[in-house]
Amino acid sequence: MTSALAPAALAAKPLIDANAVDYVMVALYFVFVMGIGLAARRAVSDSIDFFLSGRSLPAWVTGLAFISANLGAVEIMGMSANGAQIGLPTVHYFWVGAIPAMLFLGVVMMPFYYGSKVRSVPEFMFRRFGTGAHLVNALSFALAQLLIAGVNLYLLGSIVQALLGWPMWVALIVAAAIVLSYITLGGLSAAIYNEVLQFFVIVASLLPLTLIGLHKVGGWSGLMDKMKPAIDGATGDTTATVAQQQSSWSGQALSGFDSPILSVIGIVFGLGFVLSFGYWTTNFVEVQRAMASDSISSARKTPIIGAFPKMFIPFIVIVPGMIAAVLVKEMADLKAGGAPKGGAGGNVQYNDALILLMRDVLPNGLLGLAIAGLLAAFMAGMAANISAFNTVFSYDLWERYIRKDRSDDYYLRIGRLATVAATFIAIFTASIAGNFSNIMDYLQTLFGFFNAPLFATFILGMFWKRMTPTAGWMGLVSGTLSAILVWMCGNPDIFGLFSLPGQGLAFVAASTAFVVDIIVSVVVSMATEPKPASELKGLVYSETPKEDLVDPHEAARPWYQRTIPLAIIAGVLVLLLNFLF
Amino acid sequence: MADTNKKTAGAFDIRNFIGMLLGLYGIILTLMGLLGDKELDKTGGVNANLWTGLALIVVSALFIGWARARPTVVPDHVEPVIDDETRPAPRKKPKPRH
Numbered sequence: 001m002t003s004a005l006a007p008a009a010l011a012a013k014p015l016i017d018a019n020a021v022d023y024v025m026v027a028l029y030f031v032f033v034m035g036i037g038l039a040a041r042r043a044v045s046d047s048i049d050f051f052l053s054g055r056s057l058p059a060w061v062t063g064l065a066f067i068s069a070n071l072g073a074v075e076i077m078g079m080s081a082n083g084a085q086i087g088l089p090t091v092h093y094f095w096v097g098a099i100p101a102m103l104f105l106g107v108v109m110m111p112f113y114y115g116s117k118v119r120s121v122p123e124f125m126f127r128r129f130g131t132g133a134h135l136v137n138a139l140s141f142a143l144a145q146l147l148i149a150g151v152n153l154y155l156l157g158s159i160v161q162a163l164l165g166w167p168m169w170v171a172l173i174v175a176a177a178i179v180l181s182y183i184t185l186g187g188l189s190a191a192i193y194n195e196v197l198q199f200f201v202i203v204a205s206l207l208p209l210t211l212i213g214l215h216k217v218g219g220w221s222g223l224m225d226k227m228k229p230a231i232d233g234a235t236g237d238t239t240a241t242v243a244q245q246q247s248s249w250s251g252q253a254l255s256g257f258d259s260p261i262l263s264v265i266g267i268v269f270g271l272g273f274v275l276s277f278g279y280w281t282t283n284f285v286e287v288q289r290a291m292a293s294d295s296i297s298s299a300r301k302t303p304i305i306g307a308f309p310k311m312f313i314p315f316i317v318i319v320p321g322m323i324a325a326v327l328v329k330e331m332a333d334l335k336a337g338g339a340p341k342g343g344a345g346g347n348v349q350y351n352d353a354l355i356l357l358m359r360d361v362l363p364n365g366l367l368g369l370a371i372a373g374l375l376a377a378f379m380a381g382m383a384a385n386i387s388a389f390n391t392v393f394s395y396d397l398w399e400r401y402i403r404k405d406r407s408d409d410y411y412l413r414i415g416r417l418a419t420v421a422a423t424f425i426a427i428f429t430a431s432i433a434g435n436f437s438n439i440m441d442y443l444q445t446l447f448g449f450f451n452a453p454l455f456a457t458f459i460l461g462m463f464w465k466r467m468t469p470t471a472g473w474m475g476l477v478s479g480t481l482s483a484i485l486v487w488m489c490g491n492p493d494i495f496g497l498f499s500l501p502g503q504g505l506a507f508v509a510a511s512t513a514f515v516v517d518i519i520v521s522v523v524v525s526m527a528t529e530p531k532p533a534s535e536l537k538g539l540v541y542s543e544t545p546k547e548d549l550v551d552p553h554e555a556a557r558p559w560y561q562r563t564i565p566l567a568i569i570a571g572v573l574v575l576l577l578n579f580l581f
Numbered sequence: 582m583a584d585t586n587k588k589t590a591g592a593f594d595i596r597n598f599i600g601m602l603l604g605l606y607g608i609i610l611t612l613m614g615l616l617g618d619k620e621l622d623k624t625g626g627v628n629a630n631l632w633t634g635l636a637l638i639v640v641s642a643l644f645i646g647w648a649r650a651r652p653t654v655v656p657d658h659v660e661p662v663i664d665d666e667t668r669p670a671p672r673k674k675p676k677p678r679h
Contacts, residue, residue, distance in 0.1 A: 212629050
């Protein structure tokens with residue numbers, strides 16, 4: 001903890017030279033956000049109830065909220081950091097690692113979630129598999145949310161530090177206080193409203209940054225010409241050659257595999273299938289947005305509509321990172337293997353790419369808009385984590401296992417206490433996150449532990465009615481443990497039995513978890529008693545009437561309002577993007 | 582609004598909210614681009630504030646125009662929110678007075 005925080009405490013000079021207009025831009029955003037929160041709190045009219053009730057939102061709103069909930073600090077800073085370090089292969093996190101899973105969620109899985117009328121993803125687990133799997137799922141999800149909230153808070157603290165020049169620990173506490181008031185003012189419903197607003201502020205701030213950056217660097221061809229290999233400062237090895245950075249495939253710099261064929265397999269199976277399907281289809285933070293829509297048709301279209309902006313986000317997140325590695329002196333030094341001073345944490349890290357580029361190319365005014373955009377993203381990300389934690393903690397853990405049948409007010413108080421406690425815990429996890437040089441590594445590791453086996457259990461449970469409750473929890477536990485074991489064996493600081501640079505270790509750990517989960521689930525199912533078919537209606541494909549899974553009104557709508565045609569268009573577009581870059 | 586038989590969401594339509602915020606940003610940036618320090622050495626010779634400001638004003642007008650052209654109608658009866666535990670102080674369902 002001290003190693004990450006101590007140098008930062010000395011940084012008294014602000015990284016970014018913001019003036020009064022910039023602060024006005026930031027303040028304006030807070031006024032709007034708090035305005036939504038206050039309106040929700042006082043609920044002065046029916047129309048606010050209507051918009052915030054969370055059961056009546058059109059698909060374009062939930063679709064944007066769906067990707068906004070994920071477009072937090074981690075995504076923006078982590079992806080621009082990867083862009084600066086390894087270049088174009090980072091797009092796989094979007095075109096391979098998100099879009100296919102989002103389309104799958106909308107087309108295949110959403111009918112089960114929306115149709116079974118559960119309040120949370122762990123509750124679906126409870127209905128399908130009973131207590132064991134539910135407890136594992138609810139606990140691991142709650143834990144993961146606390147850790148990720150910490151990562152978001154760390155990044156929020158680092159930008160407050162960069163902006164105002166405060167010591168890191170002060171920045172962390174103040175940032176946590178801001179998020180706490182943001183959540184308790186607005187609540188979950190206003191969060192969705194805010195996420196849509198946040199999406200536009202982020203695009204409005206990152207698009208000009210990208211365009212100005214590209215202009216300065218001499219356009220796309222200028223950027224390609226000026227790219228430099230990435231060198232690891234500690235070992236002197238080249239981690240990403242220029243050629244590897246200029247094309248998305250075969251992505252060796254991303255996967256860490258030497259062989260291009262293994263690299264493609266690792267990215268498609270490890271990232272594209274196991275990690276991404278695990279994340280996008282079972283993560284309650286995401287699924288919750290779709291559950292808030294007004295019909296099963298809108299719920300299915302939510303991730304599919306979200307897929308369209310999602311596939312273009314790399315251009316305003318990864319490309320600025322790549323530009324920063326060329327234009328910003330400190331980033332170029334770091335990439336050449338140096339250890340320049342400065343940045344948000346004392347020493348410049350790849351995570352500083354976006355902030356440093358903003359400092360170098362944006363005039364005052366736009367700078368304020370960019371800072372507002374980043375703050376918006378970081379707060380929304382952490383707020384999404386904490387409110388999802390809150391729901392699962394109050395309903396799935398406290399109400400189901402600790403205190404049943406109390407009043408609504410009682411659970412409301414528990415929820416508020418959980419929010420405060422989660423914020424305090426996030427301050428501590430933030431200091432853990434500070435010790436990882438590349439935050440994506442840390443997150444992919446977490447997703448590997450929790451999400452990959454979850455996806456295996458869900459997909460098996462939805463399509464195989466024979467799968468038993470015992471198999472549900474045993475599959476989850478053995479899958480998660482096997483991922484942790486593989487990660488410990490591959491981590492040079494623990495056992496170091498083998499070594500994979502880049503994201504390769506996370507891919508292998510996640511894939512192992514998936515395979516182990518499937519094998520254990522099948523074997524245990526054969527030896528134990530399944531649930532009677534009557535209890536599986538709405539939860540398992542073969543036991544659910546087909547008409548329960550689709551919206552009867554949808555067939556009459558024009559093609560651009562139907563789930564399947566939209567999904568096909570998104571699929572074709574993302575394939576095209578893969579061939580182009 | 583109370584006189585019309587169809588009640589629209591007005592200022593609380595999210596499209597108006599987005600339009601207002603982006604519009605204010607657009608106006609500030611346009612003024613900065615015209616009156617403030619253009620900092621052309623930073624941006625490589627482009628008046629970035631001006632162009633971004635104008636673009637934001639256009640986007641803002643589109644959102645507000647969309648909300649005007651196809652207003653969201655609020656139904657007469659709206660179910661209150663009861664199961665959102667993150668929401669503070671449930672004011673919902675005013676109890677009938679006796």
